[in-house]
Amino acid sequence: AMATTPSTRALCEATCVVDRAIASWRARDGAIDDAQRRASRACETLVAPFVEARATGEDASRDASEAQRAVKALEKHHARLRALADARVKLAQATYDAVDDHITRLDKDLAAFERERGSAHRAGERTKFDLALAGEHGFEALTNAPSASPGSALASPGNPNEPRYCVCRSVSDGKMIGCDNDDCAIEWFHFACVGLNPNAEVKGKWICPPCRRKKR
Numbered sequence: 001a002m003a004t005t006p007s008t009r010a011l012c013e014a015t016c017v018v019d020r021a022i023a024s025w026r027a028r029d030g031a032i033d034d035a036q037r038r039a040s041r042a043c044e045t046l047v048a049p050f051v052e053a054r055a056t057g058e059d060a061s062r063d064a065s066e067a068q069r070a071v072k073a074l075e076k077h078h079a080r081l082r083a084l085a086d087a088r089v090k091l092a093q094a095t096y097d098a099v100d101d102h103i104t105r106l107d108k109d110l111a112a113f114e115r116e117r118g119s120a121h122r123a124g125e126r127t128k129f130d131l132a133l134a135g136e137h138g139f140e141a142l143t144n145a146p147s148a149s150p151g152s153a154l155a156s157p158g159n160p161n162e163p164r165y166c167v168c169r170s171v172s173d174g175k176m177i178g179c180d181n182d183d184c185a186i187e188w189f190h191f192a193c194v195g196l197n198p199n200a201e202v203k204g205k206w207i208c209p210p211c212r213r214k215k216r
Helices: 006-056 064-122 211-216
Strands: 137-139 174-178 188-190
Touching: 006 064
Parallel strands: none
Antiparallel strands: 137 174, 174 188
């Protein structure tokens, strides 16, 4: 399982808040859109008889009070449409402000997280976050990992500040395999060191040799 730190928890929380804010905006914006369509249809329904009567030359026979009622209803629907438009603008602004606040928080948490990672690397430790991103068993090295051919980790000591992995206690060689035992003390291994082909697909759970020996 991936290690959880206060900053990673904060990152997850901020991301969830942003997702919820956007989902809420979409739902409420959709409701406003539906209300606007209903009000527009009501206006069309009110106007349609007068348009038809005018087209057929029957508008003079229309009762004046009926026309007055239609005008008042149209004014009411127009006010409703205007209020809905204002609500949509306010909702968009509120959502923007909420997302902006949490993105600011996210930026701060990311900076804190990077500082934690930097401290761990300077101490010669590895973080599970670095290693567990790319899959259940293996991962492609991060951009700051040295690129080399299989087995080169054994030939070169690398940067003394780089985190150390595997039974050989060397730096990453660009592709690693992770032990599926949650209690594994080493966790990540060079393919060559555990006798695996780096190009072969590992199916199912893979337990490293040290953990297999412990279980015997």
